[in-house]
Amino acid sequence: MSDTTEALPESERFIRQVAELSPVVLDVFDLLTERHCYRSSNTVNLFGYTPDEIAQMKDHFSLLVHPEDLPRLKDNMARLKRLEDGETLEFECRVRRRDRCVAKTILRRNCTAANLVGQTIRLSIRGFHE
Numbered sequence: 001m002s003d004t005t006e007a008l009p010e011s012e013r014f015i016r017q018v019a020e021l022s023p024v025v026l027d028v029f030d031l032l033t034e035r036h037c038y039r040s041s042n043t044v045n046l047f048g049y050t051p052d053e054i055a056q057m058k059d060h061f062s063l064l065v066h067p068e069d070l071p072r073l074k075d076n077m078a079r080l081k082r083l084e085d086g087e088t089l090e091f092e093c094r095v096r097r098r099d100r101c102v103a104k105t106i107l108r109r110n111c112t113a114a115n116l117v118g119q120t121i122r123l124s125i126r127g128f129h130e
Contacts, residue, residue, distance in 0.1 A: 025120040031081055032114055046105070046122050048098025066094035066102060083111035092123075101125050 019026045019040045025047075028038040039051035047054065047064055054060050065073050076091045083089060088110045094102050103125045109118040 022119075024122075027118050027120070029080075029109070029116040029118060030114065031116060034077070037115070046097075046103060046120060047095060064095050066096060069093040080109055080111070080116060083109070083116075085111055085113060087111050097125070 020042075022040060022042065024040075025042045026038075026040040027036050029035070030037050036055070039054065041051060043049055043051050043054060049064075054064070057063055061073060062070065073091070073093060076089070079089060088108060091107045091109075092105070093107065094104050097103055104123040106121045106123060107118060108121075109116040
């Protein structure tokens with residue numbers, strides 16, 4: 001039994017290392033609170049903000065998602081809440097980076113109990129505000 005309890009923290013560290021080395025943003029979103037409980041550090045490359053800076057934002061969706069994509073994001077949120085355990089949903093949107101560039105992204109979310117495990121992949125970056 002002690003082997004199992006000792007292995008858990010090691011496997012947890014391994015998973016975190018893999019997440020931090022991934023070229024995409026990995027996150028865990030709590031459907032009940034509608035807040036992220038984990039984001040990998042690659043948010044700096046995608047958004048220009050650290051995970052802590054994003055967590056401190058009052059409404060990070062309004063600040064980071066392109067205004068024209070916000071209505072679709074709200075519709076997507078409703079669909080996410082209806083996902084069955086193990087189902088995956090993809091959503092394409094534009095995000096506004098700290099440097100004012102706009103990045104086209106794909107968000108993939110997989111439902112696991114009350115959380116969504118997701119990844120955000122940057123497809124391209126365009127000049128200043130579209």
